[in-house]
Amino acid sequence: MxxxxxxxxxxxxxxxxxxxxxxxxxxxxNVPQINTNNLVSMILPEKKYGFEKDSFHFETHKLNSNQTLGDLLLYEGIAWDSILKLDKISNEKYSIRRFRARKPFTLVKKDSCSAPCCLVYEPNKLTYIKYQLDDEITVNIIKKNFxxxxxxxxxxxxxxxxxxxxxxxxxxxxxxxxxxxxxxxxxxxxxxxxxxxxxxxxxxxxxxxxxxxxxxxxxxxxxxxxxxxxxxxxxxxxxxxxxxxxxxxxxxFLRAPLKYSRISSKFNPRRFHPIKKRTIPHLGTDYAAPIGTPIYSVADGIVETVGYSKNNGKYVKIRHDDIYKTQYLHMHRFSTGIKKGARVKQGQQIGEVGKTGLATGPHVCFRFWKHGRQVNHLRENFPPKDPLPESEMxxxxxxxxxxxxxxxxxxxxxxxxxxxxxxxx
Ligand SMILES: [Zn+2]
CATH class of the missing domain: 3.10.450.350 (Nuclear Transport Factor 2; Chain: A,)
Structure with a gap:
């Protein structure tokens, strides 16, 4: 349909x-400049994640659907209480529970037979996270040079x-x-x-x-x-x-709070609800996208609510000015720093797509409030932004x-x- x-x-x-x-x-x-006057030739050992490539062994792993990271580390020779400690400590910086299924990670070993001394995960191409597993368990988020x-x-x-x-x-x-x-x-x-x-x-x-x-x-x-x-x-x-x-x-206002998404259900005051099986107005626009897809604030504003309810699941509401507010439902996770009173910019990520609350599949239900009433944002004519002042010209x-x-x-x-x-x- x-x-x-x-x-x-x-x-x-x-x-x-x-x-x-x-x-x-x-x-x-940022291209390194070489001063040719005092050039001393020197060969530095090649490194990967800060480890010398010649002295360490690197293994790439992906988890099977019925395997947890804990299972794998235990199999690799890490003690169970160290795994529990890692789970706890990683929570403060980048939880090992945030690893995406099917996204590879690396175990660094002193030699191919020993237990790993380090676990490395790359959440994106500009960052990697080092979980030190030997001696003391530590977590470091490292930004790559670009x-x-x-x-x-x-x-x-x-x-x-x-x-x-x-x-x-x-x-x-x-x-x-x-x-x-x-x-x-x-x-x-x-x-x-x-x-x-x-x-x-x-x-x-x-x-x-x-x-x-x-x-x-x-x-x-x-x-x-x-x-x-x-x-x-x-x-x-x-x-x-x-x-x-x-x-x-x-x-x-941005057209949509997601990129490359499709509208799976339009704003419709007379919609037949697929789960409740009766006519319930749909006062939002649904955008279907896979779990974990970034959700962006459609305009500058101040976070009014970060909450959870049975129907909405995890949601964020943002106040943009005296007239407009927007709300984003069924989220999987809120972004760090998104809490009541936080300032957000247009296009800033506020969370990830999920299916919490009353939702048949992963999507964002995007709600647009004008003077306290929900309206179809695709039909609104928004005021233009302010031009640059004379002094800037x-x-x-x-x-x-x-x-x-x-x-x-x-x-x-x-x-x-x-x-x-x-x-x-
Ligand atoms: Zn909806």
């Missing part, structure tokens, strides 16, 4: 983009089929950021085949491998209506995307022009075709 409507929504939020851009690397920060490179891309909309987007590689994340950056000037719901864009963005590298996209610094989008620009501006007081005249280009224009000059060096796909750099369509 829900299939048809969810497909329609997917198509409208996701635009298939075949990126014909060749990524030209330039301007890498390099930020500025990159550029240009692309063209080939079709509007969501399915086709899966293959585009660069796809989702950066396109999502571009949509955010240009939200107020480009209608992405009606993107057409042949629309073109170009971007300057940051990307983080660890050991020469790309791990994460950073901010978009500048974006241009060209369609029948002409060309639209968005540039990133940041100083002590301001941070965000602005058009060429310093008007904010992001909307006051001189500095804004200076930064804007630097970015525009760099953007001018990036050709659109049709310009590349004209120069014979890429094949005709």
């Amino acid at each position: 829900k299939k048809k409507e969810s497909l329609a929504i997917n198509i409208s939020i996701c635009i298939c983009l075949i990126l014909s851009g060749i990524f030209l690397f330039n301007r890498c920060n 390099e930020v490179c500025e990159e550029q891309a240009s692309g063209e909309i080939e079709s509007s089929l969501w399915m086709a987007m899966k293959g585009s590689g660069l796809g989702y994340e950066i396109i999502d950021k571009m949509e955010d950056a240009l939200a107020s000037s480009v209608d992405f719901y009606h993107a057409q085949k042949g629309d073109q864009f170009k971007l300057i963005f940051e990307r983080k590298y660890v050991d020469g491998k790309p791990v994460e996209f950073g901010e978009i610094l500048a974006a241009a989008y060209k369609n029948e209506m002409g060309e639209q620009y968005s540039v990133y501006y940041e100083n002590e007081n301001y941070e965000g995307f602005y058009d060429l005249l310093g008007q904010p280009t992001k909307k006051t 001189e500095e804004f224009f200076r930064q804007r022009d630097i970015l525009l000059n760099r953007l001018a060096e990036v050709p659109y796909p049709d310009e590349k075709r004209k120069k014979g750099l890429i094949a005709e369509r």
Whole structure:
């Protein structure tokens, strides 16, 4: 019953983009500089997680569905009371219970036959956690060194089929950021085949491998209506995307509290409830996504409630101003620091998708309150954000022009075709 409507929504939020851009690397920060005057050659032992690669043995493991980490460590020769201690101590920094099923972790051993001296888990590509298992049990969260490179891309909309987007590689994340950056000037719901864009963005590298996209610094989008620009501006007081005249280009509220999700149940005052089997108004919008998917605050605000109830499960309510509040239900986990009175920014993660409370499957029930009444947020016209004040304009224009000059060096796909750099369509 829900299939048809969810497909329609997917198509409208996701635009298939075949990126014909060749990524030209330039301007890498944090590249180590070598002073050649006093160069002393020295070979340092290669290390992994701080252990010398030649002196230690590294084993990668994944848990079976019927196996716990405790079982595995016991099998590997760690005493049961040490495992209990690890469980307790890890809770303060990064609990071993937070390990994701099917995500590998590493056991470090002094030799292949000995019990592990250390357990290492990488929750994301920029961080690893060391659980020291010998002598005293300790837990350390370590941020990897990364390099930020500025990159550029240009692309063209080939079709509007969501399915086709899966293959585009660069796809989702950066396109999502571009949509955010240009939200107020480009209608992405009606993107057409042949629309073109170009971007300057940051990307983080660890050991020469790309791990994460950073901010978009500048974006241009060209369609029948002409060309639209968005540039990133940041100083002590301001941070965000602005058009060429310093008007904010992001909307006051994000369209959805999740990325790449699908609407599984719309706002509907006369809905037939699937569990209770009777007509109960659905005063929210449900977004289906796997357990653990990040949930973001749709706007700046202050956390009003972090709670649990039988129907809502774990939920967060945020007050944005005197008019608007939002609420996020059935969460699996709250993010650290999300408690009553905490300030949150638009796009800040507040928790993870779950199915706590009355829920048939993992999803967020997103509720939007206006003057104390629940409304369909997809039908609201929100007020624009404040423009930059007069006192900022001189500095804004200076930064804007630097970015525009760099953007001018990036050709659109049709310009590349004209120069014979890429094949005709
Ligand atoms: Zn709901």
